[in-house]
Amino acid sequence: MLKQIVDALHNQDGVHDWLARHIQKTSTQYYVIGHNLESRRTVNSEQVVAVVMNDHPATKGQELARGEAAVTILPSDLHHLSEKLSQAVFMARLTDNPPYGLPGPSKYPNTELADPAIREKPHQVAEQLIADLIEALDSERDVRLSSAEVFVEESRIIIQNSRGIHGSQVQTNLLFDFVLLASYNEEEMESHIALERCRAADLDIPALAHRHAQYARDAIVASTPKTGTFPVVVTDEALAELLMSSGYSPLVLRSAAQLKYQQMSTWEIGESIFKTTSSGDPLTVYSNALWPFGTRSNVFDAEGLPAQRVLIIEKGLLSCFWATQRYADYLQIPPTGSFGNMEILAGSVPFDSLFNDEGPLYHIVAFSAMSPDPLTGDFVGEIRMGYEISRGQARAIRGGSISGNIFDILATARLSQETTFLGDYIGPRGMRFAQVTVAGT
Amino acid sequence: MSLEDLSPELSEAGEHLHSLVSEMESRVLYAAALLTRNGGLQVMVNDREQRVTEIPPNQGLVLTAWNGAYFEEAASSDLSPKHMRKLARHLAEAIDLAPSGGTIDPGPTKRAHFWTSCAIDPTTLTARDKLDFCVELHDKARHLDPRIVNVQVRYNEMLESKIFANRTKRLSQNVLRLRLNVTMFVSDGQQLQYDWISKDCTGGLELVQVSDEELLKLRNNAVALLSAEKVPPGVYEVICTPDVTGVIAHEAFGHGVELDMFLKDRARAEQYLGKIVASPLVDIVDDPSYPGGYGSYFFDDEGQLSAPTYIIRHGVFERGLANLFAAYKLGVPRSANGRRESFERKIYARMSNTFFARGKTTVKSMIESIERGIYLQHTSSGMEDPKGWGMQVTSHYGEEIVNGQLTGRVFAPIGITGYVPDILQSISAVGNDFALSGGTCGKGHKEWVPVSSGGPHLKLKARLG
Secondary structure, eight states: OHHHHHHHHHHOTTOSEEEEEEEEEEEEEEEEETTEEEEEEEEEEEEEEEEEEEEEEOSSSSSEEEEEEEEEEOGGGGGGHHHHHHHHHHHHHHOOBOOOOOOOOOOOOOOOOOOHHHHHOHHHHHHHHHHHHHHHHTTSTTEEEEEEEEEEEEEEEEEEETTSOEEEEEEEEEEEEEEEEEEETTEEEEEEEEEEESOGGGOOHHHHHHHHHHHHHHHHHOBOOOSEEEEEEEEHHHHHHHHHGGGTOHHHHHTBHHHHHTTOOOOOTTSBSOSSOOOSSOOOEEEESOSTTOTTOOSBOTTOOBOOEEEEEETTEEOOOBOOHHHHHHHTOOOOOSOOEEEEOOOSBOGGGGGOSSSOEEEEEEESOOOOOTTTOEEEEEEEEEEEEETTEEEEEOSSEEEEEHHHHHTTOEEBSOEEEOSSEEEESEEEEEEEEEEOO | OOTTSOOHHHHHHHTTHHHHHHHHHTTSSEEEEEEEEEEEEEEEEOSSOEEEEEEEEEEEEEEEEEOSSSEEEEEESOOOHHHHHHHHHHHHHHOOOOTTOOOOOOOSOEEEEEEOOOSSOGGGSOHHHHHHHHHHHHHHHHTTOTTEEEEEEEEEEEEEEEEEEOSSEEEEEEEEEEEEEEEEEEEOSSOEEEEEEEEEEESOGGGSOOOHHHHHHHHHHHHHGGGOBOOOOEEEEEEEOHHHHHHHHHHHHTGGGBHHHHHTTOOGGGGGTTSBOSOTTOOEEEOTTOTTOTTOOSBOTTSOBOOOEEEEETTEEOOOBOOHHHHHHHTOOOOSOEEOSSTTSOOEEOOSEEEEOOOSBOHHHHHHTOSEEEEEEEEEEEEEETTTTEEEEEEEEEEEEETTEEEEEEEOSEEEEEEHHHHHHTOOEEBSOOEEEEEEEEETTEEEEEEEEEESOEEEEEEEO
8 A cells, every 4th residue: 555655656746745654553442341341342444644745936925835735545545546645735735834854764763662462462461451450459448440441552654755764663552541439338439540551561450450449449538628829749640641741741842843933932942941940859851752662652753753862951941942854944953853752850859758748738649630731831730639648647638729830830849769650751750849729628 | 526425435335334234133133334434624824834734534434243241343444345344244253142132222214314504615615715714814813913923723624424324224424513713822022821712613614704803802812811810719709601611511511421421330420310410590401413513413323313412401410411332221212422533432422512501691790790700711621520520620711800890800720620519509690692612522531522512601609729
């Protein structure tokens, strides 16, 4: 399929540069309610994404402009391939953007992306994860499995472009989503977690089951927090959500060359990312697409740029903008490829010391949803589960919210020495923010 | 090809669906087939870039087989007759029938084809026409204020085609969904803020126009955000615009009454069927047949024809939203809420257009009735908690009300949280206006489907932070 499309791209009028990505995916999906199967699915898909660039005189002025358009070619589209590519050229001709290039050939790294267990026996991996979870819950008092979903997937990508790039990568992906219910005295509450990894061995099911069983039990007796300004410690998955937000993090978007070019990032290289003087631990952030089995790791990105580990923020100062080829050309900076996994260097404080305080302080382990505004950094998030810690005593809390600005709170953050790997986040297991607004009772 | 017509590939593949169902039903108790193709056009214009490109099409077949206890499905993007037959044969052969398994009612016999009607059909216009439309809108907005640093206009046109077949039905539909979004970015040299206008529909271009007056209001709101303050945390009397009202309906009593959540013991609402859960002023409805709603469709992904469902009537919880499996297991009537993100994903019980029904109070009198409160104006996100009955809605900003007057003092962003029954029972006035806003909705953190939500202005009490 790819060869036919590449041949057609070579012969298509109006194509001055091109890129083709052939993507084949298989997915094995298991869904259970309690201990019973609700559904089982297998899915196969195949497509080629063809991106064409057309150079033409700009509509306004005399300069040369470049337009770009992508079309997705499905197996059933092959018999009218020429029509699809003509349509792409037509769309590319319409738009006037400053010229930019495509990546040329380079040596690709051997990033570890594929779990052999998933590739060989996807059904077995899915069944085993559910069995391990059920077994782990046997020893959990007053807790049962509500439901679980497992997606075990393999993707093969081959990339070629008009500048001579030719690469391939195989990646596995695992999504494990489960809900635990705790019951006590006719009260019931849940703990819900969705985890994404590339490798089954990166999920410690007994530990996860134990932690979330405890959250579910604690949710039954939880009350709302106080209103005021308090120190707040955020840990594990809640911290990754606050900082990474599935890639829509202000840390990621503000450091994007695309946003800088579009005048939507005010950051400058060498300047502090904080509005105020930092009083916390130094914040150093890498975009790391090379981390073994990271969910945002790759051999090459969607344009064919090789995976890298790139220093983005060093001790609170912007070190570089991450850039795809197009925006690197526009800003005349080196291309880094897409943002990979977020890697934050460890701090100097032992994890347990983050909680050393007369209190009260709040420890948040789960938000209902937390995605700081990608441009302003402002955030508000409901507390799904947490603890109020006062003089060494912990009281379960839920409901109410925390709010603030991500850059303001990072300027005061103490980072734990201990680090964790959570799919697309590698960094301190916990952070303590000095002053955060809590809305409760 | 007109909006009425299915694509030739889909039509051709659709001819085989009944034979695939028959072949599977020679071995299983119930079978169904669904063909889907989504695709369209996206145009984007901002100060420094333009883009006209295809929205990546997603096309495939899902075969569903019932073994008496659960569903097995096989799905593929390969629509060649040979591959589809092979998929059906393999699926049926792999099924283990459950002992004493129940059967699924395929429903009454029905053959029908549906399509979205439009006054101005965008599929008859060229991509150049749509780019020009966006450029013109961009230029108009860009010159409204020197503090504007960028304006982005985004137009999305998505045609969603489906063919469903089981032993008694053959239904097909073309649903055209449009979205037009204008986002204005402003800066005072120190900070950056933004606001947006979003128009959406199932229908024609006539439903996604932006007026000069709306652009001026957008400029005013974006600039006001540059001096926005943080709201002091506390419980307030608030007025919600239809946009905020809709997200409250969606998060408070939408997700929590998706009946697959009842099967998983994940919904507290299960204990409140037939009981009072809200102020008597409150009716909440989910209606996939609502004309022009962004979440509208003619039949769901399990072949159930669209019709409204009254979830809450006069404050009483009447019924939930069902997919086939949940309705079968719970022994309740189906509703047209069985939806999947794409052929690659499973069916769940999902919302469509979910809204508070219109009331009788004018917006002006609502504002005048508040001594000290906040006018919540724009929603940026929401999250459900069906088991704990908590709720999170984030309002992009709100304006202070003092002694029945808007003061011009703006707070941003504002988190609205609370216990669902407390919020619904605090509703003391329901507006006589009505509007829906479209978007995409996830189940948990995935499974995105187009929906809308809305209703009238509401007056209620909520915890803000």
